[in-house]
Amino acid sequence: GESVGLHLPTLSVQEGDNSIINCAYSNSASDYFIWYKQESGKGPQFIIDIRSNMDKRQGQRVTVLLNKTVKHLSLQIAATQPGDSAVYFCAENNAGNMLTFGGGTRLMVKP
């Protein structure tokens, strides 16, 4: 079936650098996307969301970009900090009441 996937399972960045986490989705009907952060031993935590009528949305140190032409979603984290180390999931909505989650990317921040 159609699903959300990620390009990179692990991303290692230097503290202070910018991070880019990518996500590919295959369902062109998806119209809402969310990024979650999951720290070890905890539940996922909302970071930012975007609807399909937008290309870009910014939060505090994070930006989500949506390219509907190639069905690609990315999360950019500016000035990555050690506290950003976690697993990041993208999720899409295409069935009304449910989110479909991708497999996750682990972000490791080197001091």
Place this chain on the structure above:
Amino acid sequence: NAGVTQTPKFRILKIGQSMTLQCTQDMNHNYMYWYRQDPGMGLKLIYYSVGAGITDKGEVPNGYNVSRSTTEDFPLRLELAAPSQTSVYFCASSYSGGYNEQFFGPGTRLTVL
């Protein structure tokens, strides 16, 4: 506001045993969800509820049952535990459906031996 709470935090079951995972939210959310997360994997939806008295199957419902008698509580029942149900279980809630942020509980780590 405690948000979404789950009990227990950890549990070890023997094959064939049954148990109920508890989930409570105090945000007056209509929608509640149960996910499982296998090691190194994403979240898979087991069941969800759009309001008291209404439940529906998600992607992986086999071996589980749910009920929603109140807005606050959404327990997940495992009747005959199997090793394949070893996982971390997360409960979540949201104000409305899939176009809103879901708030997650801390999870229950279940091992079936």
